[in-house]
Structures are given as C-alpha cells and as structure tokens.
Amino acid sequence: MTAAALWMSLAAVVALWPVGVPRRRVHAATGDDGRPGARGRSSRIDGWVVGGCACAVGSLVVVGTAAGVAAGIVTAAVLRHRRRRRRERARDAELDAVLDAVTVIVAEMSVGAHPARACRQAADDLARRPSAEGVAPTLEVVTAMAGRAELGGDVAAGLQSVGGERSHAWARIGVAWRTAEDHGLPMADLVQSVRDDLVARRRFAERTRAALAGARATAAVLAGLPVLGVLLGEAMGARPVAVLLGGGLGGILLVVGVTLVVAGLAWTQRITDKVMTP
Template identity: 50%
Template sequence: MTPVLLALACAVLWSGRPRAAHRLQRIRLASRSSVPALVRWPIVVLGLGAVAVIGGVAPVIAAGIVAGVAWWLSRHRRRIAERAHHRDELLTALTLMIAELSVGAPPARACSVAAQEMSTGTDGRSTVAAALSVLAGRAELGGTIVVDADAGTDDESWNRIAIAWQTADRYGLPLAELLDSVRADLVERRGFDDRTRAGLAGPRATASVLAVLPLLGIALGQATGARPVQILTGGGLGGVLLVVGASLVAAGLVWSERISDKVITR
C-alpha cells in the first residue's frame, strides 16, 4: 500500500492549487503554485525514488504517469483561468475607454487613461495594460493601430479593437459605438463560456469519479484479503497491469478534458 500512497503524494504535489484557487483568479490572478517549483521537483524525485526502492520499476512508471497527467491538468486549467482573467481585464479596459470617449476624450487619451487604470494594483504586470499603452503610443505618434503578436494579446478581440479604431479614423465614425459592439460581443462570449462550463460540470465530475473508482476497487480488494496491492507491485504481470491501468486512467482524464474544450471553443 505504501507505493500507492507515495504515487498519490507525487500527484498532489504536481497538481498545484485546488480548483477554488483558480476561481479566485477571476478577481486576482496569481500564477504561483502553492508548492514552489524548486521545492516540488526534489520532493517528487525523492518520492519516485522511494517508490522504486519499495515497489520496483512498474510502480515508478505508474506514479510518473499519474504525476504527469496531474501536472498537465494543472497547467491546462491554469491556462483556462488566465484566458478568463485576460478577457475580464479586456472588458474592464473597454468600459473605461468607452466612458472616456463618451465625455469627449480623444481616442489616444482614452486608451492611455484605461492603461493607467488597468496598471493600478497589478504592479505593471497586466498584459492588457501593456497592450493599451502600445496602442496609445502609436495613436499619439500617428502610427498604424495594430496589436503586437508578442504582447500576450492572442485574443481575436484585440484585432477587432484595432479594426474598429482604424474604421473610426478612416470614416469618421464614433469610436465609442464601435468599441461598445466589441464589448457586447465579449460579454456574450463570456456568458456562453460560463453556461457551457456549468453544463459540463456534471460530465467532468463523472470523469473524475470514474478515474478514482480503480483506487476504490483496489482498496476493497485489499480489505477482503485479495491482496491486489501486492500483486500490482510485485512485478511480472501485475506490474504490467498497473502500468496499463494508470495509462488508461490518464488517457481518460486527458480525453475528457479535450472533449470539454472542443465543446467550449466550438
């Protein structure tokens, strides 16, 4: 039973923060894990070494698979939370720009004010504020309103903002109304994402439960005297079954996550 517990400990260390912490990113994004990387790596290596000494090669491979998929899921959900946070910041920036434009401020001034407001409280680490500063500088210098691809602004909404700005400059249309349409589109997309994720909460929970069921089966077999832990960690066919089982569970978790992403991004 000890190799299984060590494997679970490695997976927990790789998993980073709980899901509640990712929900808090919509208010304040924090990219650091609860366990620093410099501390987590040696602990995971030592844990895998202990598994190798106690159970052999097969438990090490299974523990590595479990830790790897836990690390992938943690990074994947962190990226989703970062995209949601970036979208919320962009909505706030558009609201600030529209408010400035509605009282008669020039577009460059409105963009600069929004950048300054977005930089407040973020120590200048906001990608939205950085992109707005670039837009404001180019507008003040009379340059072309485009968004740099290396500014962390891979959202299509940034291209729509640039097109709206160019259209307003070329045809004399009110920029506030064009930006308001971009903001309305972002609000609708956020609502669709939230509704879709809420609808997928049940299937995701089912996938998580199915991933845990093999552990419950092993515990039940151990309690009834079937000794599945000794068989799985004893090498031979048991070790092969342990690796295959861990691989199938990991593939199922990754597959279910990919399916959910395709539904949301469709």
C-alpha cells in the same frame, strides 16, 4: 530494468517542467520575471515539480519498478492538470483586464475625449494595480495604443499584431477601430459593441463550463472506480495490492491500468475543450 524505469519516470515529469521566457529565467534569482505581479511564481511551481519527482523516484526505490513508473505517469498527469488550470485562470484574469481597459476607453470617448487621451487614461488606471494578475500584458497593449494614437500612428494595425492568449480580442477591437477611422463612424459605439461581444462570449463559456461540470465529475468517478475495486479486493482478502506491486504480470497490469485511466481523463478533457472553444 530499474535504471530504465527511473529514466522513464523522470522524463515524464521533466517533459512537463514549466519553461518561462528568457527574461523570466534571467530574473529567476530574484523571483521577478520583469513583469508586475509575477514575483514568487516560479518558486511555487518548482516546488510542485520537485515534489512530483520525489514521489515518483521514492516509489521506484521503495516499492519497485512498476510502482515507480505508475507514480511517474500519475505525477505527470497531475502536473499537466495543474498547468492547465493555471492557464485558464490567467486567461480569465487577462480578459477581465481587457474588459476594464475597454470600458475606460469607451467611457472617455463617450464624453468627447480624444482616443489618445482615452487610451492613456485606461493605461493609467491599469498601472495603479500592477500586482493584479493579467494586468501586465493588457497594460503593455494599452500603453502602445496610447503612444500610437498620440503620434498619429496606425492603432488598428498595432492591435491586430498583438500576440498572446487574448490576441483575438484585440484583433476585434482593431477591426472596430479601423472601421471607425475609415468610415467616420462613432468609435465609442463600435468599440462598445466589441466589448459587449466579448462579455457575451465569456458568459457563454461560463454557462458551458457549468453545464459540463456533471460530465467532468462522471469522468472523475469512473477514473476512481479501479481504485475502489482494488480496495474492495483487499477487504475481501484477495490481496490485489501485493499482486500489482509484486512485479511480473501484476506490475505490467498496474502500469497498463494507470496509463489507460490517465489517457481516459486526457481524452475526456480534450472533448470538453472542443466544446468550450468559442
């Protein structure tokens, strides 16, 4: 039983182990995944994973099977939450870089610069701050735009084939680019309208995130009520901690309770994510 619980705890954490692209794994020894601004990121993430594994295994060995399984579940939930927050910050940083690049492109074309020259200027501006988060994927797209425009290629097709977190933003810019080319409309005005739409969507997301702060805080408080009940029981002399950590029915109740709390938080997060989807 102890061995099975140990494997369950480790599996819960390993299932959320951050997996990078092959290029990142190849450069793991140097802490560089080949992109600007990514140095040192893998070691920081691995430290949290190792700490979570140590917490789960330590609880299993020192306290007991039920405590080890519960600690593994909590550790997996915490790591999952941290990964989600990192993805949110990365998406926001990448959108900032996209908006900066589009602003330069529009400004250059507004004063009569050729689209290829405008894209090249935007790429040069992004290249001056390679360590900033979110710049690397945007720099790659803008550089490709400049190359296609200089060689007379299909810039719109290249933008619509961009993948990643901000593929929808580049797809909208590609539609505006193709519309301007096909119908002879001012490209700067169309691209500017797309930028304004992206800014409006971001402001809406920020307002929605602020409006949901109360609901998220309520969910966190409700998740902490069982812990408060256990502490009150200890203060009254009922010894709930000894029951929960003593194995048997108490251990089952501990694992079931922790699982329900984590599932409730995950479900709340899923509901709020649906609201946040533009």
